[in-house]
Amino acid sequence: MALETTLLAVDDLKATYIHAITALDGVGFHLARGEILALLGANGAGKTTTLKALSNLLPAERGQVVSGSIRFDGLDVLRTSPAALVRAGLVQVLEGRHCFRSLTVEENLVSGGLGRSGTRAEIAEDIEKIYAHFPRLKEKRRALSGLTSGGEQQMTAIGRALMSRPRLLVLDEPSMGLAPLIVQDIFRKLRHLNREEGLSILVAEQNSAVALKYADRAIILENGATVLTGDAQDLRGRDDIKSFYLGQRAVAPSIPAVVG
Template sequence: MSDVLLSVEHLAATYDQAICAVSDVSVAVKRGEIVALLGANGAGKSTTLQAVSALLPARRGQITAGRIAFDGRDVTSVAAAELVRGGLVPVLEGRHCFASLTVEENLITGAIGRDARRGDIRDGLDRVYALFPQLARHCRSVAGLTSGGEQQMTAIGRALMSRPRLLVLDEPSMGLAPLVVEAIFRALKTLNAEQGLSLLVAEQNSTVALRFADRAIVLEGGRSVLSGPARELRRRADIKHLYLGGAAAPAHSTQAVA
């Protein structure tokens, strides 16, 4: 059995059959690995994750070239619901919750797609509450009235109720306070370390992503332009300047990554 759980090869995608959002992106996620997908706004991160999760058609998008394989199977044309049942579960950008449902009701919806029994649901809730104690304290609260951080935890918890093998997260830190971001990434790292959960995380916040990821891939203009171990990319002061729209870096800090 291959140690590569997800393979994206030379992906290209458009919107409305005309607007090119991604032209050549390649990504690989090994079993038990955390991979960060980095890039500035418009680099193609969200489009890549939507393609991986089979959600592009819902955004009037199309895969025009390339191949996506999950667990050794070509899933380029597989429906999103089938991917979720197979263990590839997305968490969309923007803290998507059912605003009128309680936190716990939101979490339970994540187990419905896998036909979980009552005992399985209870066990799943206990695991999510252990990971995010704030949700346990607010489990009866209406999700739309909770804080942004709690809504993001709810969205992640709902995905975890689907028992993923690969969790695909789009900008989980967006709009959240640094302490909340830290708590969420630490929880994800714990899941990875204790349960071997693989993660593909698109992030504009390269600082936090590179601290928690094993490897990182940088996108620019719809193409993958750089990849390497996260610990090596953290040492490159030019990364933010060259690819993420940050301040200029010292000239001596542009060494290559093996």
């Protein structure tokens, strides 16, 4: 990949927890500007640890990168604070639909704008853009986030991240626990942001079907290491990928017990 097109470069990343438990052992990939890249793998493959390393959040969980490098638009991520990374444009939506549950939907969005020190006028303008992307949030603007549906909470979390005006949006399992129609709607919105506004997106998912449908390329992790990378549409049709790397093994038919 040409150097000038690379926005994020992860090279031979190795990480542990409490200096003893190996979590990553050779993760490497590049993400181009304006690309949607899916990070796939079964539960425990290392997806969440990789994303936390990208935002330099591992030290907060007794984790550490022991070797390798991460560069975001030339910035050394491992030497940059999480807050500075957000200001530089690397913004993450953590797993679990993190919202300020006691704040309204709109107050959650405002908090995203305050995080980048936006002016009152800029925040108001950006909120209207979020409502244009997610009309449901405008309907729920005065509702407490903790009382909204799972899909609305995920939209709020994504909207709050967009208020930071990211250049790279990183999402961890955005489909988790949501109905299929809601998942499709969220991914369509993400692709629209990518195609219309040039937003680069990295999404970690266990739901390989939806991720490969909307991504440009995909990286597959297994046991904390990169095992395969390729065009998303090519990988989408490969049964071996579903079977061996995404935890979707075929289940043999059960044999009824013989009673006698």
